[in-house]
Amino acid sequence: MTFRLTDLSKDESGIIIGFDPKDPDLCIRLREIGFAEGDNVTPLHFGLFGKNPISVRVNGALIALRKQDAKAILLNKIDENSVS
Numbered sequence: 001m002t003f004r005l006t007d008l009s010k011d012e013s014g015i016i017i018g019f020d021p022k023d024p025d026l027c028i029r030l031r032e033i034g035f036a037e038g039d040n041v042t043p044l045h046f047g048l049f050g051k052n053p054i055s056v057r058v059n060g061a062l063i064a065l066r067k068q069d070a071k072a073i074l075l076n077k078i079d080e081n082s083v084s
Helices: 024-032
Strands: 014-019 040-049 052-058 061-065 073-077
Touching: 014 024
Parallel strands: none
Antiparallel strands: 014 040, 014 073, 040 052, 052 061
């Protein structure tokens, strides 16, 4: 099942599988700041007002982005129970 980055809870992880094709310019910007397919992403902090902005860890880097931009990142959740 495909999720968006905004669907993850704090400290829940996912693997990026792509980007929402509705905004190609946003996809380019997300790639430029460090997001790519196959990357592990974990939300670390949500802003106080409407959970905006969102701070995430992507392959060891800490990145903050707007909630609207985070919705464009598609991923598969990592099931912590299935990790050995």
